[in-house]
Amino acid sequence: MQAVASAVLLAAPVARADGDPASDVLPGANLFVSTAAPAALTKAVAAANVGGNRVKVAVIGRPSDLGSVTSLYGRPGAYARFLGLELRFSYSGVLVVVMPDGIGVYDHGRPTGALARALAGAGSATTAVERLDAAHLLRYVDVLPPQVVAFPESGRRGRVVDLQYAVSDDSGSAGVTVQVLDGQRALATFTVSV
Numbered sequence: 001m002q003a004v005a006s007a008v009l010l011a012a013p014v015a016r017a018d019g020d021p022a023s024d025v026l027p028g029a030n031l032f033v034s035t036a037a038p039a040a041l042t043k044a045v046a047a048a049n050v051g052g053n054r055v056k057v058a059v060i061g062r063p064s065d066l067g068s069v070t071s072l073y074g075r076p077g078a079y080a081r082f083l084g085l086e087l088r089f090s091y092s093g094v095l096v097v098v099m100p101d102g103i104g105v106y107d108h109g110r111p112t113g114a115l116a117r118a119l120a121g122a123g124s125a126t127t128a129v130e131r132l133d134a135a136h137l138l139r140y141v142d143v144l145p146p147q148v149v150a151f152p153e154s155g156r157r158g159r160v161v162d163l164q165y166a167v168s169d170d171s172g173s174a175g176v177t178v179q180v181l182d183g184q185r186a187l188a189t190f191t192v193s194v
Contacts, residue, residue, distance in 0.1 A: 020068065031056070054094065055133075074101045092142070115137055
């Protein structure tokens with residue numbers, strides 16, 4: 001008997017409904033802004049996230065942008081740490097938080113002195129990202145394993161089985177090997193890159 005498998009790769013960031021909008025958006029995006037993002041900021045973030053560099057940015061313009069943690073409004077450093085801890089299972093790189101009161105930075109628990117020095121006097125999110133990129137402080141070190149979730153069998157068409165799974169990986173370069181088994185016997189093996 002021969003089985004044929006077809007796969008659907010789903011980009012599925014893990015979202016948590018914890019009342020903190022940025023922590024729900026940033027696992028699958030590099031920029032959180034509650035209003036339309038300025039083109040210059042979008043361009044700076046995209047340019048910084050190439051060649052092995054990673055940065056995520058949260059622009060917090062008003063207390064309601066923080067959801068249920070409004071007590072951290074006006075405290076960008078404290079919120080950067082809070083948000084970084086919220087994201088720790090999906091992202092382990094530099095996180096920049098910009099509020100009207102200033103800029104905060106978090107780097108997965110690592111020292112942030114060089115980052116803070118590069119950000120001194122930066123008046124906008126765009127300037128902050130450009131400075132960190134120019135200072136070569138955004139080199140990403142992947143320390144989190146990829147997460148794979150298999151979904152129950154979605155359908156069977158004769159001898160064709162649809163396999164569905166979701167892969168999330170903060171480095172953006174995970175590979176997944178899927179093996180179709182009939183008991184202990186491997187029927188098919190294939191590899192997909194994320």
